[in-house]
Amino acid sequence: MQRPILEVKNLSTTFHTFRGVIHAVSGVSFHLNEGEILGIVGESGSGKTVANLSLLHLVEGGVVQADVMRYQDIDLSSLKEKEMEKLRGAEISMIFQDPMSSLNPLYTIGHQIEESLKLHTKLNRKERRARMIDLLSKVGISDPESRLKSYPFQYSGGMRQRIIIAIALAVNPKIIIADEPTTALDVTVQAQVLRLLTDLIHNESRSMILITHDLGVVSKTTDRVVVMYAGKAMESGITKDVIHEPMHPYTDGLLRSIPRFHENQERLYQIPGMVPRAYDLPKGCRFEPRCPKAQPICKNEEPPVRKMSNGREIACFFPISKG
Amino acid sequence: MEKILEVKNLVVEYPLKSGILDFKVSKSGISRLRPVVHAVNDVSFSIKQGEVFALVGESGCGKSTVAKAIVKLIDKKSGQILFRGDETSAENQDSLNEFRRNIQMIFQDPYSSLNPRQKVKDIIGEPIAYHRIRPNKASVLQLVSELMEKVGLSNEMMERYPHQFSGGQRQRIGIARALSMNPSLIIADEPVSALDVSIQAQILNLLMDLKDEFNLSILMIAHDLSVVKHISDRIGIMYLGKIVESGEKDQIFAEPKHPYTRALFSAIPIIEDTNPYDPIEIIGEVPSARMLPSGCFYHTRCPLADEKCIAMHPELVDIDDDHFVSCYHWQKQF
Ligand SMILES: Nc1ncnc2c1ncn2[C@@H]1O[C@H](COP(=O)(O)OP(=O)(O)OP(=O)(O)O)[C@@H](O)[C@H]1O
Ligand SMILES: Nc1ncnc2c1ncn2[C@@H]1O[C@H](COP(=O)(O)OP(=O)(O)OP(=O)(O)O)[C@@H](O)[C@H]1O
Ligand SMILES: [Mg+2]
Ligand SMILES: [Mg+2]
Numbered sequence: 077m078q079r080p081i082l083e084v085k086n087l088s089t090t091f092h093t094f095r096g097v098i099h100a101v102s103g104v105s106f107h108l109n110e111g112e113i114l115g116i117v118g119e120s121g122s123g124k125t126v127a128n129l130s131l132l133h134l135v136e137g138g139v140v141q142a143d144v145m146r147y148q149d150i151d152l153s154s155l156k157e158k159e160m161e162k163l164r165g166a167e168i169s170m171i172f173q174d175p176m177s178s179l180n181p182l183y184t185i186g187h188q189i190e191e192s193l194k195l196h197t198k199l200n201r202k203e204r205r206a207r208m209i210d211l212l213s214k215v216g217i218s219d220p221e222s223r224l225k226s227y228p229f230q231y232s233g234g235m236r237q238r239i240i241i242a243i244a245l246a247v248n249p250k251i252i253i254a255d256e257p258t259t260a261l262d263v264t265v266q267a268q269v270l271r272l273l274t275d276l277i278h279n280e281s282r283s284m285i286l287i288t289h290d291l292g293v294v295s296k297t298t299d300r301v302v303v304m305y306a307g308k309a310m311e312s313g314i315t316k317d318v319i320h321e322p323m324h325p326y327t328d329g330l331l332r333s334i335p336r337f338h339e340n341q342e343r344l345y346q347i348p349g350m351v352p353r354a355y356d357l358p359k360g361c362r363f364e365p366r367c368p369k370a371q372p373i374c375k376n377e378e379p380p381v382r383k384m385s386n387g388r389e390i391a392c393f394f395p396i397s398k399g
Numbered sequence: 400m401e402k403i404l405e406v407k408n409l410v411v412e413y414p415l416k417s418g419i420l421d422f423k424v425s426k427s428g429i430s431r432l433r434p435v436v437h438a439v440n441d442v443s444f445s446i447k448q449g450e451v452f453a454l455v456g457e458s459g460c461g462k463s464t465v466a467k468a469i470v471k472l473i474d475k476k477s478g479q480i481l482f483r484g485d486e487t488s489a490e491n492q493d494s495l496n497e498f499r500r501n502i503q504m505i506f507q508d509p510y511s512s513l514n515p516r517q518k519v520k521d522i523i524g525e526p527i528a529y530h531r532i533r534p535n536k537a538s539v540l541q542l543v544s545e546l547m548e549k550v551g552l553s554n555e556m557m558e559r560y561p562h563q564f565s566g567g568q569r570q571r572i573g574i575a576r577a578l579s580m581n582p583s584l585i586i587a588d589e590p591v592s593a594l595d596v597s598i599q600a601q602i603l604n605l606l607m608d609l610k611d612e613f614n615l616s617i618l619m620i621a622h623d624l625s626v627v628k629h630i631s632d633r634i635g636i637m638y639l640g641k642i643v644e645s646g647e648k649d650q651i652f653a654e655p656k657h658p659y660t661r662a663l664f665s666a667i668p669i670i671e672d673t674n675p676y677d678p679i680e681i682i683g684e685v686p687s688a689r690m691l692p693s694g695c696f697y698h699t700r701c702p703l704a705d706e707k708c709i710a711m712h713p714e715l716v717d718i719d720d721d722h723f724v725s726c727y728h729w730q731k732q733f
Contacts, residue, residue: 119595120566232684233458262457263622264681267666289595292625292668319670333600335629337669343607344600344629350565 080107081283082131082251085144089123089130091137096355100126100138102307105381108251113277113284115294115315118304119330119351124287125173127304128253132170133160147251165196169249171240173256173287178240179228185239186224189246196247211242215272234265241273252277255287270297291334295319300387303327306352306362309381313388323388323395326363361392369394400447402484403584403616404469404502409478411439411461411468415689436688438464440640440696441478443715446584446616453619453627453648455663456637459688462620464640466586469618470502471495482584500530503577507589509569513561520557523547523576530580546575550605567598574605578613586618591626603630624667628652636660639688639696642715646722656718656729658701679733695726703728 089101101123108114116124130140131152145152147168155163164170172178180188186208193204212220215238228236237257244252254273258266274297277284286298294301295315302312303324311324322328332345349366358364364374371394379393415434439461446452454462467473469480471489479486487498506512513522523543533539544554550571561569570590577585587606591599607630609615621627627634628648635645636657644657655661655676665676683700686692694711698704707727715725 119597235684263624263666263668264457264663267668268680290668291596292670295670296668330597331670333597334670335603335625336671337625337628337667338671341629343604346600346604347597350567 078110081110081148082108082285083144083146084127084131084142087127087130087140087142087145089126089135089138089140092139093355098354099307099357100354101130104302104304104307104309106302106309106312108283108285109300110283111278111281112299113274113286113297115298115301116285116287116304117289117291117294117301119289121306121351121354122304123307124289124304125255128170128255128285128287132164132168132253133157134170162196165192166247167249168251168253169244169247171244171252171254171257173259178243179236181228184225184227185231189224189239189243192243192246207246211246212239214245214276215239215242216268217242234261234269237261237265237269238272241269241276245276250282252282252284253287254284256289257286258293259288259290266293273297291319291331303330306357307354308362308391309389310363310392311388311390313384314386317386317388321398323384323390323397324363324392325367325369325394325396328396329366329368369396400449402445403448403482404618405445405479405481405484406465406469407443407479407481409439409442409465409468409480410476411464411473412436412476413438413464434689437691438640438688439468439475440691442637442640442642443478444635444642444645446618448583448616449610449614450633451610451617451619451631453621453631453634454637455621455624455627455634457622457663457685459685460637461640461688462637463588465637466504466588466618466620469586470499470504496530500580501582502584502586503580503582505570505573505577505585505587505590507592509566509573509593510561512573513569515561517560518557519547519552519559519561519564519572522561522572523579526576527579532579532581542579543575546579549578549609550575551601565598566594567601570594570598570602571605574602574609578609582615584616584618586620588620589622590619592622599626606630624664625669636663639685639691641696641725642723643697643726644722644724645715650719650722654722656722656724657697657726658703658728658733659697661733677733697726702733703731 085105087101087104091098091100104127118124126135129135131145142153189208190204193199199207208224209220212223217223217238258269261269288294298315301315301318303310305326311318311327318327322331329347333347335344347366352358352362360376361374361379364370373393379391381389381391383389413436415436442465456462468475482498487494489495520543523546524539527533527539527542533542547554552568552571591602610617619631631648633646634648634651635642638659644660655664662679662681665674665679667674681700686699692699693709695708695713698708713725713727715723718724
């Protein structure tokens with residue numbers, strides 16, 4: 077098999093606050109293969125955003141450590157700020173969680189895309205214009221020439237999200253990291269934007285990390301998935317396998333708590349208890365206090381990551397077995 | 400079953416500050432338009448005792464405006480809102496108070512809907528004292544503690560402030576506050592949208608339990624169609640301030656008829672399986688609620704639209720046993 081384009085081993089990010097140390101990400105490993113879409117799911121606060129910001133040196137006030145953080149042949153942890161900036165502009169593009177704040181309301185859309193092209197490409201004015209028009213039509217905006225002159229407020233939410241995708245694509249990145257790119261959008265617009273993103277990835281052999289808390293989106297869009305809980309990767313593997321046969325009790329609970337479309341359920345399954353506080357984490361498995369399968373060992377020891385067949389990995393002493 | 404709430408031909412507009420573009424050129428010359436947002440345009444539906452009615456539709460289609468008009472947080476332009484068959488006039492303070500007590504609202508955002516400077520016992524207790532539901536301080540506290548238990552919060556949390564609770568717990572506080580009024584109808588405006596799935600399940604189960612226990616009616620506003628399918632008995636699908644289709648949940652999910660409903664359903668990301676509805680991509684964008692299209696409001700995006708749809712608005716007609724559709728072409732395939 078090919079070597080992954082991006083690889084992270086044992087990533088930990090901590091914040092030192094007046095309340096104590098927050099272990100936002102603790103020993104997470106994942107990789108991204110070329111041409112694939114990797115989903116990262118987990119509840120609010122589980123560390124999805126921080127893990128990805130850590131890769132790009134974008135966490136403010138946090139301490140990032142990792143055994144491996146590699147993009148192609150580049151060791152990301154050793155990059156200087158200047159080099160990282162260059163990489164972020166040209167090779168890895170991030171679509172940030174809060175889409176409205178990533179566009180400047182005072183400038184036209186055309187101006188904002190052009191700035192990025194000026195900074196990261198050697199195209200001349202004419203070429204830049206051609207590329208911008210091409211980009212806008214690619215993300216499905218009709219009449220791109222006149223649309224370049226519009227300001228962000230003149231676009232709907234769905235169109236703004238397309239513009240942000242266009243800006244992310246402008247420099248032809250190898251990897252796109254999209255943090256909740258459709259959370260603020262309606263279902264029909266969400267479907268359009270996701271179709272657009274998957275087409276762009278699959279037709280142009282780029283790769284993407286899709287961060288979301290929506291398991292429906294994950295199941296429809298991603299090839300592989302990492303399930304995070306309280307700063308840890310609980311389970312990862314081929315999306316279909318994980319969704320249809322979850323092995324970690326947390327993944328199982330999460331999937332069971334969603335209303336099933338094809339069934340009429342009396343009640344929904346509830347994971348008992350609450351997510352632990354970030355500065356007060358259980359000593360053993362972080363899911364132990366809520367886990368229906370927990371044994372004494374789970375309270376005292378952190379389960380190591382076990383490799384199973386078909387690329388599946390789980391951090392659990394007592395995984396759910398088939399049947 | 401008794402109809403607890405009837406909304407008839409509700410129209411709500413929001414005034415806007417006028418701008419230089421608010422002129423209309425016609426044969427008779429230039430006329431000034433009164434700039435308004437047509438948020439709700441002739442909406443009718445009813446909710447029976449003990450029933451969950453869900454309003455669904457995309458952002459900006461007027462769902463929250465309907466809810467706010469029902470509880471009289473905003474004024475309606477025309478139409479009727481009948482509670483147990485009667486219109487409540489704003490003049491009669493006693494009947495208005497009674498109406499306000501009977502219809503309680505749970506809000507989307509469990510973070511901003513609770514006063515951060517109030518302790519939980521006051522957040523829940525204050526309306527109880529105001530409406531004199533219990534005679535004295537001690538009995539108010541007693542009720543607060545019973546309500547907290549009912550929604551799964553422990554007694555000792557009474558002295559805490561909202562920021563000391565998780566999102567799901569805050570939503571429970573909001574529900575306890577609503578229940579304290581012993582309402583017959585609860586309006587829940589996106590009560591789980593801001594919550595994680597594992598917490599969402601707790602709140603949905605809680606609402607269903609309370610419905611069964613108190614024979615409550617619920618008007619549920621939501622955009623997650625899997626949630627709607629789970630919780631509701633009947634649904635109404637809104638587009639640009641109008642209901643385009645309504646009826647029994649099972650029937651609508653089995654046979655959606657309006658082209659917009661069909662497009663909406665085909666976009667549901669269904670986890671277990673592939674989406675069973677024919678794939679339909681909606682073209683274009685939702686028109687602005689400031690300048691409504693002519694005829695059927697959906698014609699600008701509808702693959703079935705013809706001249707008739709552009710000229711005339713289709714009535715909401717009963718096509719089969721309380722299944723209402725507003726479309727000339729509901730029998731056509733794509
Ligand atoms: N700058 C910071 N300082 C201190 N703590 C932080 C900081 N940024 C994030 N955290 C904490 O780190 C943890 C992980 O946060 P992160 O934003 O990665 O979560 P997430 O999984 O992306 O959640 P969401 O779904 O809500 O976006 C949380 O407990 C968060 O409060
Ligand atoms: N106070 C207001 N002033 C002017 N226009 C408003 C106001 N509140 C809402 N609107 C407009 O009225 C229309 C209906 O809004 P409403 O909030 O009822 O929609 P909604 O269906 O609840 O949407 P969402 O799913 O985003 O909550 C929208 O076009 C909205 O922009
Ligand atoms: Mg995040
Ligand atoms: Mg609303």
